[in-house]
Amino acid sequence: MAVLELLAERAPAARFEELLRDARREGASDTSRAELDQAVRLAARVQALISHAQQREAGLAALVDTAHDLTLVHGMDALLHEITRRARRLLNFDMAYIGLRHTSADAGFSSIRAAEGETTSRSVGLETSEDSGLGSLVQRTGAPAWSPDYLADKEIPHSPDIDSVVRAEGLHAILAVPLGHGTTVFGTLYGADRKVRHLTPDEISLMRSLGKLAGVAIERVRLLEETRAEVTELELDTSRARSSLSVQRRVEAAYIRLIDLVLDGCDPQTLAEAAAKELSGALVVRDCVGRTVVVTGTPPVLVEDDVLRWTYDAHAAGCPVPMSESGGWVAPVTAGGENLGAILLVPDEPLTDGFGVRLLQLTARAVALILLLQRTSTVAHDQIRDELLEELLSDIRSQPRQLITRARRLGIAIDEPHVMVVARPEGGSEGRAAAWASSYAHRVSGLTRFRDGCVTLLVPGEDPLRAATAVSRELTPLVGHPVTIGAAGPVSGPGRVARAHREALSCLEALTELGNLGCVATPQQMGFLGVLLSETHDVGxxxxxxxxxxxxxxxxxxxxxxxxxxxxxxxxxxxxxxxxxxxxxxxxxxxxxxxxxxxxxxxxxxxxxxxxxxxxxxxxxxxxxxxxxHGSTGPTRGSGGSAPSESSS
Known part of the structure; x- marks a missing residue:
């Protein structure tokens, strides 16, 4: 009963020893002393069980507190440091640290992300391979792994990097438990002592439970960060959408004002001034042949060759293109594929949003609408010009007088000397070459066709070499590649245009066969070589x-x-x-x-x-x-038969 009373009072072990000494001093019988000894031993066992239960209860309470505290931490770095701090205090470790696996791009490696109780700077940031150390056992099995003396344990796969850090920190006992969510293990939680320590199953189980809680917390924070990132991206998308909508509304309002001016019958000058006010800059409108139609503000002086190159680029792209040096823009003015001109804008400030570029493109459409209204007859003339050249180049033609009359209506004196030029760029943009050919033909009052990568031009003149050289001088720097050109003529009247075209093609083919790409040739230069080297061998x-x-x-x-x-x-x-x-x-x-x-x-x-x-x-x-x-009985031109002499003629 005395032992039970002491046990109920949670008396220390010294009281039980004192009870045994009192029994020996009072002369108790051997039987009584033996029974008392057995009772004291049983009481000690009961106390040990009670102490163990209390320790487990304290550990579980600390674990519950840890779980609660981990839910309050939101940042990943702060969470990892909190986990290592709790692990160190929970089992009284000298040091605790966490290693997380890398992404799939670096699969097979982990790095130490956080540590508590370290004495050197070598632990955090250490890259560890997943085929060495306790972490490799944990990653492979998904179960805890431990060693009472790590460096002396030969059953663990060692690596020089890990061993050097363990040696620098003076660690001996190390316990590693997995960090994961579900069946996925994405890291390892370590606890270490700087002395040899044999861990109990309860300590290992408690550390394992902490690892599970930490894994859930890490996964929660990761998902939270991903959600925050998605929310941030959605906010940015929303902001961009609102900004884009605002820009579209501004563009729509400005475009409506410009269209209203067009519908009111304004001229290009009025429209350009209104557009320049909306765009805040100097604006220049040029027609299809490069002539300046309208100027607003004070634009800078630009090199004409550069302006032509940017203009052809804009027509080839079908949208505004930037001018490289001045910070300006060039927008094509087109209608149904027809080159009506271009707009040059030099803004007061660089166009940083979609408003300026979009409004410039719409302004070009408004200008195109005005030009179409003013040049309806010219558009019809361009179609007639194409049809006229096709008919001149074909074998089936109308009466010469009819063709001459039709050409004169278009401002082309086909009965006067003309030369034929066939140019083939050896690279570069075909759209740029086609746009240049249309502009050049208008400029010199000629006819043009672009087909199979070749520019065909019928232009006024009597010197085919001079005309071909002029074409080469303009077209070569424009396309940025050599241009091979064959030319023929001069011819007067529609009947000889097709023959001149064949001669120019023969010269072009002869240059190709000779390997003289980028050169210019005429029948006078090529002579019989043009006949021998051409694909058609047109002897006639x-x-x-x-x-x-x-x-x-x-x-x-x-x-x-x-x-x-x-x-x-x-x-x-x-x-x-x-x-x-x-x-x-x-x-x-x-x-x-x-x-x-x-x-x-x-x-x-x-x-x-x-x-x-x-x-x-x-x-x-x-x-x-x-x-x-072959029995030809018809007359042969220049046959040299009997005829009056030259003197009689």
């Missing part, structure tokens, strides 16, 4: 280009100039011997040579021209012979 056009005037003269007047040419060259350019071979007087040959000079030009007896003429004569004679062999 070559003969016509070299001795065509002589053939026509013989056919119309029944003369023998072709025969005289052949005899002249056969006699080594001797008029006397040629007269003897022709059985005519030498004066007759002299008059015929004067006539040939009128038809072929002053330089027809030069080495190069003479070679060309002799080749054309040989080709003409061969064609004539083949025609006779």
């Amino acid at each position: 056009d070559y003969i016509e280009s070299v001795i065509g005037p002589v053939l026509d003269y013989d056919a119309q007047r029944f003369t023998e100039l072709i025969r005289t040419l052949e005899a002249y060259f056969a006699s080594s350019s001797s008029p006397t011997r040629a007269a003897s071979d022709l059985h005519v007087h030498p004066n007759t040959v002299s008059r015929r040579l004067d006539r040939l000079t009128e038809l072929l030009g002053e330089d027809w007896q030069g080495p190069e021209r003479a070679l060309e003429i002799q080749l054309a004569l040989r080709l003409h004679r061969t064609r004539r012979t083949l025609q006779h062999r």
Whole structure:
């Protein structure tokens, strides 16, 4: 009963020892002392059980407090530090730290994110491989792992990095438990002592419970941070949407004001001034040929070549493009794919939002509407111009007089000398080249077509080489690549346009075959090489280009100039011997040579021209012979048959 009383009073162990001493001093019997000893031992066991239960109760209470406190922490870094602090105090560790696995990009590694009780700076930030240390066992099994003396434990997979930190911190006993959510383990919670310590199952279980609570808290904070990030992004999206809506409303209001001006019948100057006021800057309106139509404000001086390049870029892109140096913008003015011009804007301040660029694009549409209203007839003329050139280049044509009349209505004197230019850019934007061709044709009162990457131009002039050089000078820097050009002419009247086009194409093909990309050539330069190297081998056009005037003269007047040419060259350019071979007087040959000079030009007896003429004569004679062999009975132009002499004509 005395033992029970002491046990009920939660007396210390010394009181029980004192009770045993009193019994021995009072001379109790051996049986009584033995029974008292057994009772004291049982009481000690009961006290140990009560103490263990109290410790578990205290641990669980501390665990509940920890769970409550972890719910109050919201930041990830603060939460990790709170977990390590609680782990250290819960089991009286010298040090506690947390390692978290990296993202999938660095899978297979963990890093120490937080520590409590460390004495060096080597622990936090340490990169650990998941195939060494206690953490590797925890990650692989999902269960706690521990060692009473880590460095001396040979069953643990060691690594030099981890061992050096453990040695620097002076750690011995280490306990590691998993951090996770559900079946996913994303980290490890460590507790360590700087002395050898054998952990009890209750301590390990308590640390395991803390790890589970910490894993849930970490996952909660992670989800909370993701939610906050999503909310922040949604707020930004909402703000951007509101800003965009505000800009759209401003653009709509400004555009309505501009359209109202157009509907009221304003001119381009009034519209440009209103647009410049909305855009706050200097504004220039240019037409399709590059002429300035309207200027508002004081725009800076710009290099014309740069302006042309930006304009063609804007037309090729179909939207405003920035000017590289001045901070301005160029917007294309188009309608149905037709180039009506461009707008140049140099704002007072850089356009930083969508308002200025969008309003500039809409202003270009309003300008296009005014230009369309003013140039309805011109738009129809452009379509007629395209149809006219297609008809001139085709084999089926209307009466020449009708074509000449139609061309004059468009301001094109097709019955006056024109040259044909076919240009092929060897790279760059086709849209830029097409836009330039349309503008150039309007500028020089010519006709144009863009097809299969080639620009075809029929422009006024008598020198094809000069016209081709002018085209190369403008188009090459514009596209930023070499431009190969073939040119022919001059021709007067619609009947010879198609032939000039074929000759220009032959020159272009000859340059390609010779590998002279980026060069310019005309039939006068290429000569018979254009016939030999072209894909079509158009011998008839070559003969016509070299001795065509002589053939026509013989056919119309029944003369023998072709025969005289052949005899002249056969006699080594001797008029006397040629007269003897022709059985005519030498004066007759002299008059015929004067006539040939009128038809072929002053330089027809030069080495190069003479070679060309002799080749054309040989080709003409061969064609004539083949025609006779095939039974041709029709008249042959320049056949050299019986006819009145040149003297009689």
